[in-house]
Amino acid sequence: MHRYRTHTCGELGKENIDQTVKISGWINSVRDHGGILFIDLRDHYGLTQIVIDPSQPFYKGVEHWRVESTVCFIGKVVSRIPEAVNSKLATGEIEVVAEEMELLGEAAVIPFQVAKDEECNETLRLEYRFLDLRRQSLHNNIILRSKVISRMRELMTGLGFMEIQTPILTNSSPEGARDYLVPSRVHPGKFYALPQAPQQFKQLLMTSGFDRYFQIAPCFRDEDARADRSPGEFYQLDMEMAFATQDDVFEVNEEVLYKLFTEFSDKQVDKPPFLRLPFLEAMEKYGSDKPDLRNPLIMQDATELFRDCDFKAFAGVVASGGVVKTIAAKGCAGKSRKFFDDMIKFAQSVGAKGLGYLRWIDGEVQSPIAKFLSDETLAQIKELGGVGDGDVMFFIADKLKGANEIGAAVRDELGQRLELIDPDVFKFCWIVDFPMYELDDEGKVEFSHNPFSMPQGGMKDIEEKAPLDILAFQYDIVCNGTELSSGAVRNHNPELMVKAFDIAGYDQSVVEAKFPALHRAFQYGAPPHAGIAPGVDRIVMLLADEPNIREVIAFPMNQRAQDLLMGAPGNVEHNQLRDLHLKLNLPKKAEKEETVEAE
RNA sequence: GGGGGUGUAGCUCAAUUGGUUAGAGCGCCAGCCUGUCACGCUGGAGGUUGCGAGUUCGAGUCUCGUCACUCUCGCCA
Structure with missing residues (x-):
C-alpha cells in the first residue's frame, strides 16, 4: 500500500465498496455528534466523507479535529444508507469508515475560513496566499489558467509554431515603460534589464530563419497597477511569423482565440473573422480604441x-x-x-x-x-x-x-x-490602421505605438506624407472592452527604419546605438515578419469572469508592487551591495525606516 | 505624485441626530449530542473603533493630519 494514499478524495464510488483504502487530505469540515464523527476530507480532486466511531483509539487521541490539518486515513469504503446519500458530492454515495489515522500536518487556527465562501480582506489573503489558494474559487482559477496555457501550447504547436525561450537578463530598452534593473557584479556600474517583452529577440529569431515562433513569455514593467494590470510581471502568448502579412496574423489569432474562448467558457463567442475597426472610426463611434462592442x-x-x-x-x-x-x-x-x-x-x-x-x-x-x-x-x-x-x-x-x-x-x-x-457573450474586434505618429504634449512628433511597425505606404509614404497622416500596420485585439494585445507588421528594412526614426527626431546614430542588434541583423537579409502577443492573464481573467487580475495569478503582488507573502522587495546585506558596487542614496523617509530595521 | 472609496472582535458586517456597559453571524475555547454533510444545542473568552490631534459636558459617529488597502488619473513603445 502506498505511503499516503491508494485513492484521491475525488474518485471513490460505489465500485469501491468493501475495499480497504488509504486517503490523505485536508480536514474541510468536522461534524462531531458525540457518538459519531464525520469528517469531510478534501484534496485537489474532491471531498470524501470519513466516519469515525468513538470506539476507535485515535478518536480521543486527537485533541482538536482542527480544520485545514492534513490527515491520512485507512478505512473501508461502505455504501451510505439511501437517506444519507449526498447528491451534491461526487463521492456522495459512499463513505470511508476509518480504521487507522495518522496526523500528517496539524493546522493552527486559520486567519480566515477556507471551506466557506466568505469575502475577506485582500491584504490578509495575500499574506496567507497558500490558504487562499486552497479555497475553491481561486483554486479553480489557477486550474483554469493551467489548462488554458496548456491548450495555447497545443494550438500554437499544431499551427506550426515553435516555442523558444529568450533571455530574462537582457538590456534596458529606451522606449516604453520603466525597466526593472539588475546590477552587474562583473561590470561595475552596468545593469541588465528584465525584458518588457521579448520584442527584439523574436524579431531576431525571424532573421535567424525560424519561421513561426511563440512563447508563454514573462514580461516585466515597472508601472503602477490597475484592476486588469498586475504590477511587476505578467505573461503574454508572444508570437511572430516570417513572410507574413497582417491577415496571416489575424487568421492565426482568430483560430486560437475562438477555440480558447469556446472551449473554456459557456458564453457565446464571435465567430471569425472578427470585426475590423479602423482606429479613427473607433475613436469617432466609441471615443476609445478598446470599445466594448457588447x-x-x-x-x-x-x-x-x-x-x-x-x-x-x-x-x-x-x-x-x-x-x-x-x-x-x-x-x-x-x-x-x-x-x-x-x-x-x-x-x-x-x-x-x-x-x-x-x-x-x-x-x-x-x-x-x-x-x-x-x-x-x-x-x-x-x-x-x-x-x-x-x-x-x-x-x-x-x-x-x-x-x-x-x-x-x-x-x-x-x-x-x-x-x-449582455454578460453572456464575448465580442471581439481588431482595431486597425493606427497612426504611425502622434504629437506629444509639447507638439513634437513621436511614435504613437511601436517604433518597429511598418508604415503602410512604405518608403513612399514616409517620404511624401505628413507624419500625422502616415498609418502603420499596427493592430490591437479587443474583447469586451479589454485590450488583449497590440501587434504589428514589423519594419524589416533598415533604410526605412532609419527614416521612420528620423521623423520622430532620432538620427541614424541613435538607431544604431539603441537598437544595435536589429539594425545590424536587418543588414543581412531579414524576412518580412509580423506578430502579436495576447495577454495571458487578461485572457484567463475574461474566461474566469473575474473583474480583478489578481484572481487569476497564483502569487500576485499588491498595488504597491509588494509580495506580502515573500516580503519582496526586501533589504539585502551590505556585502551584497558591495559586491555589486552599489551605494544607497535614499529619500529621507526611507532612510529612517532603513535605520530602524538595521538596529 | 493627484482624485474617489474603505478602515469597528481572528473574519464578514451592524451601531438612529454626537448620548447608557460598542452588537450580530462565522471562527475560537469548554460542555452536551449516534447519521450529519455550512450538523445542532448550552455556556464562555475575545475591542486602544487603523494611528495622532482637535471641537464638545460627551466622539465609532464631526473636523484636521497621518498610515494602510483598494478603484482611478498620470504612467503602460
Whole structure:
C-alpha cells in the first residue's frame, strides 16, 4: 500500500465498496455528534466523507479535529444508507469508515475560513496566499489558467509554431515603460534589464530563419497597477511569423482565440473573422480604441447643428474649435429625474463641464436646453440620432480629445445603467490602421505605438506624407472592452527604419546605438515578419469572469508592487551591495525606516 | 505624485441626530449530542473603533493630519 494514499478524495464510488483504502487530505469540515464523527476530507480532486466511531483509539487521541490539518486515513469504503446519500458530492454515495489515522500536518487556527465562501480582506489573503489558494474559487482559477496555457501550447504547436525561450537578463530598452534593473557584479556600474517583452529577440529569431515562433513569455514593467494590470510581471502568448502579412496574423489569432474562448467558457463567442475597426472610426463611434462592442450605443458628431445655436455653452465650445458629440439612447425617456441628474454628476466626475440631454415624451421635447434650439435644429438632431418618442439624446461639448474621453465614459455608464451589456457573450474586434505618429504634449512628433511597425505606404509614404497622416500596420485585439494585445507588421528594412526614426527626431546614430542588434541583423537579409502577443492573464481573467487580475495569478503582488507573502522587495546585506558596487542614496523617509530595521 | 472609496472582535458586517456597559453571524475555547454533510444545542473568552490631534459636558459617529488597502488619473513603445 502506498505511503499516503491508494485513492484521491475525488474518485471513490460505489465500485469501491468493501475495499480497504488509504486517503490523505485536508480536514474541510468536522461534524462531531458525540457518538459519531464525520469528517469531510478534501484534496485537489474532491471531498470524501470519513466516519469515525468513538470506539476507535485515535478518536480521543486527537485533541482538536482542527480544520485545514492534513490527515491520512485507512478505512473501508461502505455504501451510505439511501437517506444519507449526498447528491451534491461526487463521492456522495459512499463513505470511508476509518480504521487507522495518522496526523500528517496539524493546522493552527486559520486567519480566515477556507471551506466557506466568505469575502475577506485582500491584504490578509495575500499574506496567507497558500490558504487562499486552497479555497475553491481561486483554486479553480489557477486550474483554469493551467489548462488554458496548456491548450495555447497545443494550438500554437499544431499551427506550426515553435516555442523558444529568450533571455530574462537582457538590456534596458529606451522606449516604453520603466525597466526593472539588475546590477552587474562583473561590470561595475552596468545593469541588465528584465525584458518588457521579448520584442527584439523574436524579431531576431525571424532573421535567424525560424519561421513561426511563440512563447508563454514573462514580461516585466515597472508601472503602477490597475484592476486588469498586475504590477511587476505578467505573461503574454508572444508570437511572430516570417513572410507574413497582417491577415496571416489575424487568421492565426482568430483560430486560437475562438477555440480558447469556446472551449473554456459557456458564453457565446464571435465567430471569425472578427470585426475590423479602423482606429479613427473607433475613436469617432466609441471615443476609445478598446470599445466594448457588447454595448450597442454609439457616438455621433453633432458639432455643426450647434455651431450657430442660441445655447451659448455649446456654441461657444464649437466656435473655439471644439466638438459636440451625441449618444442616442432608445427607450429611456421615462427614466426618473434622479437618473438624469446622476448621469450629469457622472459626466462631471470624468471631467465634463456638463451633460446636455433631450427627451422626447408624448410627441414633445423636454429638456433644459430645448428652448435654445430652433424647431428646425431639433428636427435635424432627431434625424441624426434616429430617435422618436420615448428616446433620449445626450450631448457632450468639449475639445475633440476631451469629448471622446468623456463620451466613452458616458457610453460605458449608460450601457451599465440601462443594462444594455449582455454578460453572456464575448465580442471581439481588431482595431486597425493606427497612426504611425502622434504629437506629444509639447507638439513634437513621436511614435504613437511601436517604433518597429511598418508604415503602410512604405518608403513612399514616409517620404511624401505628413507624419500625422502616415498609418502603420499596427493592430490591437479587443474583447469586451479589454485590450488583449497590440501587434504589428514589423519594419524589416533598415533604410526605412532609419527614416521612420528620423521623423520622430532620432538620427541614424541613435538607431544604431539603441537598437544595435536589429539594425545590424536587418543588414543581412531579414524576412518580412509580423506578430502579436495576447495577454495571458487578461485572457484567463475574461474566461474566469473575474473583474480583478489578481484572481487569476497564483502569487500576485499588491498595488504597491509588494509580495506580502515573500516580503519582496526586501533589504539585502551590505556585502551584497558591495559586491555589486552599489551605494544607497535614499529619500529621507526611507532612510529612517532603513535605520530602524538595521538596529 | 493627484482624485474617489474603505478602515469597528481572528473574519464578514451592524451601531438612529454626537448620548447608557460598542452588537450580530462565522471562527475560537469548554460542555452536551449516534447519521450529519455550512450538523445542532448550552455556556464562555475575545475591542486602544487603523494611528495622532482637535471641537464638545460627551466622539465609532464631526473636523484636521497621518498610515494602510483598494478603484482611478498620470504612467503602460
